[in-house]
Amino acid sequence: YTDINTNITFYGHAPPSGYRFGMVLPEEPTGDVILQIVAPLQDGAGWGGLSFGSSMIGPLLFATWPFGNRVMTAPRMAKNYTPAGVTLYTDHQMPLTTIKSGTFVNKTHISSTFRCRGCVNGDSFDPTPHSTRDVIFSYAYSRTAVANPGRLEARLSDHTATGGGYASFRVVLADAKSSEYDKYAAMA
Numbered sequence: 286y287t288d289i290n291t292n293i294t295f296y297g298h299a300p301p302s303g304y305r306f307g308m309v310l311p312e313e314p315t316g317d318v319i320l321q322i323v324a325p326l327q328d329g330a331g332w333g334g335l336s337f338g339s340s341m342i343g344p345l346l347f348a349t350w351p352f353g354n355r356v357m358t359a360p361r362m363a364k365n366y367t368p369a370g371v372t373l374y375t376d377h378q379m380p381l382t383t384i385k386s387g388t389f390v391n392k393t394h395i396s397s398t399f400r401c402r403g404c405v406n407g408d409s410f411d412p413t414p415h416s417t418r419d420v421i422f423s424y425a426y427s428r429t430a431v432a433n434p435g436r437l438e439a440r441l442s443d444h445t446a447t448g449g450g451y452a453s454f455r456v457v458l459a460d461a462k463s464s465e466y467d468k469y470a471a472m473a
Contacts, residue, residue, distance in 0.1 A: 286299065286305075286307065288307065288321060288387055290389075291321075291469075291472065293307075293309060293319065293384075294309070296309065296456070296457075296461035297321070300450075300452065300454075304324050304424055304426050305321070305322075305323040306321065306323075306424055306454075307320070308321070308461045309461060309465075309469055310462045310463070311463075314405060316402065316405045317402050317403070317405065318401055319384070319470060319473075320397075320398070320401060321387060321396065321398040322335055323394055323397075325426060327428035327429075327448070330430035331427050331428040331430065331449070332348055333350075333425070334425045334426065335424055336424070336425070337410050338422065339423055342363045342364065342365065343362075343363070344410075345362065345404070345406075346362065347360055348361050348371075355390070356383075356388050357435075358397045358399060359381075359438075360379055361373060368440050368442065371440075378403055380401070381399045381401050382399060382402075383398070383473065399473065400473035419457045420458060421453050421454070421455060421456070422453065422454060422455075422456050423451065424454070425449065426449045427441065427442045427443065427448070427449035429442035429448070429449075
């Protein structure tokens with residue numbers, strides 16, 4: 286899909302729930318990726334997340350949530366299936382740089398579009414240069430407000446008990462590679 290706010294063409298997944306995920310990789314792997322997470326909100330409350338695996342436990346996660354009119358996005362790791370078990374990821378430095386035209390919050394949705402340097406590491410996925418194999422990613426979202434939303438360590442609400450959703454989906458990494466990556470990355 287091509288995002289109307291950024292004009293970035295993403296490889297992505299969009300179930301009927303209103304959640305949407307997109308990614309762009311450079312043609313030759315560098316450890317960097319551009320991601321977009323769009324999640325439905327209820328009266329401006331909730332969060333959306335992405336797992337670089339078929340489960341939330343183990344692989345690198347990203348979560349995004351509103352803090353007033355600001356968008357907060359942070360890398361996470363889950364040790365178990367409870368909100369307290371999902372903590373800020375600190376194993377590798379991964380600077381996130383916002384692409385402002387694709388990052389916003391309103392009453393019905395949140396959108397976080399960003400470049401992540403170093404996100405492609407042993408905790409995420411391996412974008413082998415010419416691979417056509419697919420990998421399994423997962424998404425989750427909740428329509429319940431995040432506690433302490435002004436902190437990157439904010440505790441996320443349980444997406445299974447609050448009218449949210451989650452599912453796994455297949456990603457063909459080769460399809461996410463773009464000759465336009467450098468142009469898109471310069472927007473961050």
